[in-house]
Amino acid sequence: MKTYSKIIQPILLSLVFLGCENVDFGDTNSDPDVTTTVVSSGLLTFAERYIGDVVTDEMGDLYTQHISQITYTDGSRYTDLSADSDYLYQNPLINLKTIIDFNSDEQYTLEQSAYGSNANQIAVAKILMAYYYQFMTDRWGMMPYTEALQGTENTYPVFDTQEAIYDGLFTDIDDALALIDDGAGPTGDILFGGDMERWKKFANTLKLVMALRLSNIYPDPSGYAATKFNEAIPYGAIASHAETIYYPFLSDDNNDNPWQDNFQTREDYAISDVLIDRLLADNDPRIAVYAEFTRTSVSLGSPEYLGMPYGIPNSEWLAADVSFISSDVIYESTAL
């Protein structure tokens, strides 16, 4: 075919490089809705709010079989084992660390002293971190502690042993106590209103509780646990009921006691038969503090306590037939 020779179009060849220069975008990347300075009073309030979650977590009450579930019994049968700890690192702990970082950095100390003396802010943040870490290691065992909270600086923080964490926390608490000065306490403190005397009591009480937790591992009266315990006493752990530390729930729905929500429209939890039977057998007067008479027994004119059997797979029990958690426990402030 002759026409084959008539190649009309030339070969088109193109080579394209694309690139881009560094450009100054002005304030395009500044978010007008966020603060550009660290308001540590806000960080502290935010961090303290999680205490409300920690002290009202139902898992501990269920697994120690103090309470029992009435209808949906999954939780009391250990089916929810995979709860995770991220929310504590990502919320209270990182905020508290930010308070410490900014109050330790000379560039910011003056600015931060608007929210209380730098030393007192650091002390309070350290005490609260110790509180959360102790809760976490009690619940989950080995945890990232020494290398935690470093953002992208350390993306694979090592897990420390429970022993190392306890050791570290005792030191953290001692450091915090030594830091406390005569300056102003932190603002934004919903627990103690910046009262550093109360913080000292809190720190020493925390030390006391931790020492008690270790007492079976170090039973020696002059051993590790006893030493820490004895250190805490003279410096003033809480000594009377009047000094009990409460988390101050509010009445509005955003800040109220989660336990109250549990009973607002439902009746899912009762005191377990394990606890009731033991209290009855011991003639223990605390039963009236923890539990109420069953509604059925009250309406029949013969009030009695009856615990909800623990961990049964298919429950057909009625809420009226078992002893409820006393309304004092549900509706009043919850002690730490």
Place this chain on the structure above:
Amino acid sequence: MANPLLTGGVREEKEIGMELKFLQNRFGIDFTYFTRNDENLPTDLTLTGATGYAETVGNGSIIETKGWELALNLAPIRTDNFNWDINFNISNFDKKVIKINDIVSSVQVAEGRTAYLVHDANDDWGNIYGYNVVTNDAGVPLINSNGLRVYSDNFEKVGNVQADFNGGLINYFRYKNFNLGISIDFQGGGEYYSVTRQLLAYSGLGDFTVGDNSLGNPLRDPVLDVSGNEVNQVLASNVGTGSGGVLVEGVDEATGNPVSYYTSSYSYFKSMNRKAGEWIYDASYVKLRQLSLGYSIPKKTIEKLPLDAITINLYANNLWLIYSEIDGIDPSEIEAYNSTDDDIRWTENAQDPNQRTFGLGVKLSF
């Protein structure tokens, strides 16, 4: 967590092309080869919670793409009364993830029904992850003592979305005032995750959940052992002649020896639910996408009207799925389900099939 060091990525694209026309434009070839290197692309990074943060954005992603496109135009017949034009195109791209960033080697970009779409460093872009069928080295599935296949404890790579080629073929005929267009498109290779198929098995509504087993008895009949007792599963060597159930073959997970069971169809089909590895299919297809028939009213007829032309056009879309691996599931309609990148169509998520549409168009030119 904000990353103050974040910078924009760089795309470097090289393209080489060729366009040839022969025989008074009756035969044309258009060929393009390109490479595209994306470097330092920002990617989301999931951080372990103990860092104090949930995620950040980092630079460092490198993706290399190579591909080619070929288009052929052919006009085999061109006379006054009859024209036939053919347009054919085919393209391929091969996209490889070289690196995600310094911290992670894989990133999840979509989540479906117990399955993920993941990009892995040093692998093809677009991996599907889910629970997989566990096999021995020879690829034979392991069978457990319940007469069911064994699945992986964790998500594994079960497929990849990238096709070997995509393309289309358009035939256009004109005879006098009539014209006819036939449009076909196709894909070769690539895989997708079918949720429809999975739900048909789980619910027992699929036709493949009925029928006879290899003993000639209905699958759904009770499984019987050799003494006639109703059981959930029985070794094939021990099965009663009148037994129902599905024949499940493989190797014993404990001994590694070949084993086969008759297992109740209820247990069998239920066990495959949410095991993405069971429901990965070849995304190859050939589809008659559109047919259109047009008629231009002769100029003479409309001389007196203030119009240049009137064209009437009948068309039909989504006409015929000529080939797909699974009857009734159209791989050309799979979704970018939950994907942060709209381009990545990876799962058929039990959505309604696309509609078949018929239309009539009238075009007036002034």
